[in-house]
Amino acid sequence: GAVVSQHPSRVICKSGTSVKIECRSLDFQATTMFWYRQFPKQSLMLMATSNEGSKATYEQGVEKDKFLINHASLTLSTLTVTSAHPEDSSFYICSARSAYGGDNEQFFGPGTRLTVL
């Protein structure tokens, strides 16, 4: 149980284009999903917290107009990197927390490696 998928796993795009990344909880419902970014040899940095049916909460320093997050259902959240630039190249990872029970654990998706040329 507690499987989270991400699509695509890897994407290469030209500078200025937009990229959409999907995060799905496959066997549980997630009221809350999280989006992280990880640069090489660094730890995970939380970008935003996504709650089903409401606007995402962005961390300080993260541009909400550049990183659009939509959490349309209890099993799907999307992150769109708009007008991507080479400095946006990173490993983007989502995680999900179960809607039920007292568990505090977050379960991570496999990540999406974005390369902007």
Added chain:
Amino acid sequence: QKEVEQNSGPLSVPEGAIASLNCTYSDRVSQSFFWYRQYSGKSPELIMSIYSNGDKEDGRFTAQLNKASQYVSLLIRDSQPSDSATYLCAVKRSYNTDKLIFGTGTRLQVFP
């Protein structure tokens, strides 16, 4: 001072030995603590969670929590080369937030 601190390593241990990974946190009201394992190029995988002072064992893994010292550790018994990875300590501050604060991770190398 970072909220969650870990020694970046690498920590090198021989196969079969006990690997001891340490983590300190600054926010005294933190409630929940997690250890994740991350292989190179992969996303983190949850190993252990611990919420109360003391030890919690799961197979070869033991998590230890000391809230008075603001210290959490992970022991890996009978270390295997497949345990070689970066181990991330994560802390959840309180009951009314879902946010995890991650340390920078400790790289563990288990050599045959």
